[in-house]
Amino acid sequence: MPQETDRLKLPLPLGNENVTRESINGIFEKIDAGVATEKSLNDVRLSILSDYIRQPAYAVTTGVASAYIVTLYPTPDMLPDGFGITIVPHVTNETGVTLNINGLGAVPLRKQNGTPYASGDLLKGKPYSFRRVGQDFLADNGEQEVINRTTRVEVEYNADVKKGDVLEIVSIPTLSKVETDPIVNQGGYSQVSNDRKTFMTYGFYSGPFYGLYGIGENGSLSTSYNILPPLASSETIAEASLWGNYLAVTLYAWKFAIYKRSGATYTRLANLSVPPDDSYQVPCFSEDGNFLAVSTARGGWYIYNRTGDNFNKLEDNNDILSIGHSSKMRFSPDGKFFIIARNNRQGFYLFSITGNTFLRTHSWDWTGADGTISDIRFTPDSRYFVLLTSSADNGPYVFSISNEGRAVRAQIDTTLAKYMKSYRGDISPNGRMMIWDAVNSTGVAQIMNINGSKFNVFPAIKTPSYITGISFLTDELVALTHSEQRVTFYRIGSKRVAQPVLKYDSLLSAMSSGLAYALSEGKAGEIHTVMQIL
Known part of the structure; x- marks a missing residue:
């Protein structure tokens, strides 16, 4: 019986057959066909292997x-x-x-x-x-x-770092100067209306020194507004408060005037008289515009109820009239509370508001402080208020208000803080950030992150000159006024910094966004790539 090879089925010689040319040719044809098939398969294999787009x-x-x-x-x-x-x-x-x-x-x-x-x-x-x-x-x-749960990120070292150090990464805010012409010959202090549509600068210089502007899209300043009748040379604005189209100012001539804007002009509605031997000092609108509070230089307060363009003084608030002189106050955004700094400003009085009645519910002071309350700011949701002080040892303070109308201290993480003394500050419209000026420093802004019930102070940011006023125009844009009668604008951004976790008492601070491994040695301020653990 004929025998064949396993693969190509070629006939095997048995020793007794007759070999013809035709049979030999048939064998070679089968061999050639088999080799061709193998080459085709190998070509296909190589084409797949060499397709480095589909098969990296x-x-x-x-x-x-x-x-x-x-x-x-x-x-x-x-x-x-x-x-x-x-x-x-x-x-x-x-x-x-x-x-x-x-x-x-x-x-x-x-x-x-x-x-x-x-x-x-x-x-x-x-x-x-x-x-x-x-x-x-x-x-x-x-x-x-290609290692699970790690990623490479660029960070700025916030301290000297050695290769192999375990680092804590923190995202901190930055201030980038907006490349627009600054407002010159205006500075001192600043205000923004409750609806963030009007920006005002005013100051402590002789003459009718002020600037009033509409706030356009993305915080840009548009229309310039005027006050009529024009302020006299003796009527320098001392303090101001904006609400909607209304403007209340106190003047160094001890006058108190209220204006209303129509178009590009603020026209005087009233020049309220002051009692004998007294003078108005600081005005403050409530967030809903229903009230206007004014302090006086010799002590006592006046609360006006606004109905349209009419301002009527409330007469039944002896609780406020009796507390003495102070120049710092603030209404809560929800209209339920009113805070007045005490006459020595080393504490405050808290009032609840029901209708037109102001009832004192709590007083607070600190012992042995050498500073005074310099500003009061509420978060937009009225959950917390912040006291800025001119004392490095006392402040800032953060409080919540209980259902009983009592102020309750909250904790602040000041691990990264440097400048705590302040005169002026402002909280962003979304309530997530507060900026204050640094007293006794030639141009430094201190920033605090607000995240629910957590308050964390970031490292200070230097600015070109001494800050006298701070106003958020939007959540991302802030106006800084300076002592040399100039206003500059800064965009708020962020950057990632890292430093060894051993700088902290706890492994991770409240601001931390994770841990990382230092891939290289570096000095504070240098940019390096680290391996972050997610």
Whole structure:
């Protein structure tokens, strides 16, 4: 019986057959067909293996730290867009690292956002994936190392750091000066109306010194407003309060005037008289515009109820009239409470408001303080109020108000704080940030983060000159007035800083966004890449 080979079924010689030319040719035809089939299969296999777009390559590098080299098989003819490769560096990279595949030329390795890698970004023995895009290989994994729950981020060292240190990453705010012409010959103090539609500057200089502006989209200042009749040379504005289209001012001539805006003009409604031997000092509108409170220089307070353009003095508030002189006060945004700093301003009185009645519910003071209350600010939701003080040892203070109308102290994290003394401050419209000026410093803004019931003070930010007024125009834009009669505008941003966790008593502060591993040594203020643990 004839015998055949297993694969191509070629006849095996038995020793007793007659071999003809035709039979030999048949054998060779089968051999040729079999070889052709194997080549076709191998070609298909190679075409799949060499499709590095659909099947990214994998290789361990050679070369040097600034110029990696790999050799692939099958050999690529070119490096088209989409060409994918995962490399395992044989050595941690240096700045400007490139990758040369099969001698096709050095191609820069870059982060997914197109920026070059810094020295130490690509660690020895760790896998990283890239795709060819244009002239570069870009990270194919969001710049995330192929290690679960870690990612690489750039941070600013906030202290001297050694390689291998465990770091705490904190996102802190920044102030970037808006490149617009500053408002000159106006400065001193500032106010923003309750609806954030009007911005005012006024000051402590001789003459009718003020500026009034409409606030447009994105916080830009638009129309300039005027006061009529014009203020006399002796009528320098001492303090002001804005509500909607209304403006209340006290003047150094001890007058108290109320204006209403129509179009671009504020026209005087009333020039309220003062009692004999007395003078008005500071006005303050309630958030709903129903009340206007005014302090007097010799002690006592006046509360006016507004109905349209009429302001009628309330007569049954002896609780307020009897507390003596003070120049700091504030209504809560929900209209339920009113706070007055005590006559020595080393404490305050808290009043509940029911109808037109103001009832004192709590008084508070501190012992042995050398400073005084310099400003009072409520969060927009009325949950908390902040007392700024001119004492480094006392303040700022944060309070909530209980259902019984009593002030309850809240805690502030001042780990990163430097300047606590202040004269003026403001809280952003969304209630998430407060900025105050730093007393006895030539241009420093101190910023506090407000997150629910947590209050954290950030490192101070330097400004070109001494700050005398602070007003948020939007959540992202703040106006700073300066002592040299100038107003500048700053955009609020953020940056990530990192420092060893050993600087803190606890492992993670309330502001921390996570832990990281220092990949390189550096000094405070330098930018470095760290491995963050998610």
